[in-house]
Amino acid sequence: MRVLHWIPATPDDAVPLAALFRRAEAHAPVGLDQRAEDAGRRLxxxxxxxxxxxxxxxxxxxAVAAYAEAADMGARTAT
Known part of the structure; x- marks a missing residue:
């Protein structure tokens, strides 16, 4: 079994993230950043x-084997 250790991402992760995203895109094309420059801009x-x-x-x-990002999807208002 492969055990992952989760650590905060840094701008230095752009190259390994781009490689991870390319591997993911080969299985399920969803438009992830496949170039290091694009992954760096994302970060x-x-x-x-x-x-x-x-x-x-x-x-x-x-090796970077997974990625997790919390995105702000907009404020919710109570009704």
Whole structure:
């Protein structure tokens, strides 16, 4: 079994994230950022609290194997 350790994402994760997204796109095309520049822009657009809202799952060998991002989908109002 592969065990992942979840750590905060950093801008340095752009290259391994792009590689992860390319592997995912090969199985289920959903429009993920497949170039390091695009993945870097994605990380930069997540604001100053990147470490709080974005995680990478790192395998025991150090490879980025998963990605999790909390996105602000807009404010909800009570009715």
């Amino acid at each position: 930069a657009s997540l604001g100053p609290d990147l470490a709080r809202h974005t995680l990478v799952g790192v395998a025991d060998d150090g």
